[in-house]
Amino acid sequence: MDKQRLITSSTQSSLWHDEHERLQFAELVNVFYAREIPALAKKADNEQISRALLSLPYYVERAARHIVQGCVPLELDSHNGSWLCAQKAQPKWHADVCEHYFSRHASVGLVVPIVISGDGLTRIVIDTIDQVRDNTVHCNQYQWFDCSGRSHDYDSTMMLKPSKALLSAACCGHQWRFTKAISPRILSLREMLLASMINWENVRTIKKRPY
Incomplete structure (x- = not known):
């Protein structure tokens, strides 16, 4: 029984x-x-x-x-189609850290965090690397960066070394106004899908079987 x-x-x-x-x-x-x-x-x-x-x-x-x-280690709000996690301090770009990482480990298919600033607003987004050549990196949406993370095409746009905290913030739409946290933005359909392409077990490597 x-x-x-x-x-x-x-x-x-x-x-x-x-x-x-x-x-x-x-x-x-x-x-x-x-x-x-x-x-x-x-x-x-x-x-x-x-x-x-x-x-x-x-x-x-x-x-x-x-x-x-998928296996995304973030809380899913299916009612609003968004990911949720605690918002931390505004991320900072360090050219030497990015240079050391991307000059050695940039690879096609890697999902990377990108910081965009302007008019006092800073937001963090995700994109994928689709070309690597001559010490430069091309991302699918935000185009060319040098290995220090500086954009060739957009002012105040920087590619950062991937980390779980930064990618989590990007997937949750975190943004800041004059360094103070404000309400998260709504991600596009493409960005929501990119979250499932991240190798969350080791965010600095490519997922073997991306969704």
């Missing part, structure tokens, strides 16, 4: 876990559509809007699935 109760309890626990994941997935899909469609509506190019709408279901469902089933 006790054995039967144990089996039933285990089965119920498994079913609850599956149902919990299913509900999180549904909440994320709804949130992402609610975010992405108004953003697309602001685009002036009708052909671009049409292409984006055709691919949107694939990317929304892919992001939601990978977020729910």
Whole structure:
């Protein structure tokens, strides 16, 4: 009898876990559509809007699935489609630290934190390295940096040496105004998906099987 109760309890626990994941997935899909469609509506190019709408279901469902089933060590707020963690002090850029790291360890596919500052506002974002050559690094969205982390294309934009704390802050949308913490920003669908591509066990290496 006790054995039967144990089996039933285990089965119920498994079913609850599956149902919990299913509900999180549904909440994320709804949130992402609610975010992405108004953003697309602001685009002036009708052909671009049409292409984006055709691919949107694939990317929304892919992001939601990978977020729910991934191994991101952050609290997930599925109602708002965001990651949560305690906000710390504004990050600082150290050219010598970045130079020492990126000149030796920059590699294609690595997810890196990037700090963007302007008009008293500082925010931290994530991007992926897609080219490494001639002591420079190219990121998918923020383009070229030298190995010290200084951007070739944007003023007050710096690439930082990856750390769990910095990547966590970027995934949670942390930002500061005149060094004081303010409410986190909402991440794009792309950024939410990038969080699942981080090798959280060792953030300075590439995940073997990225989502």
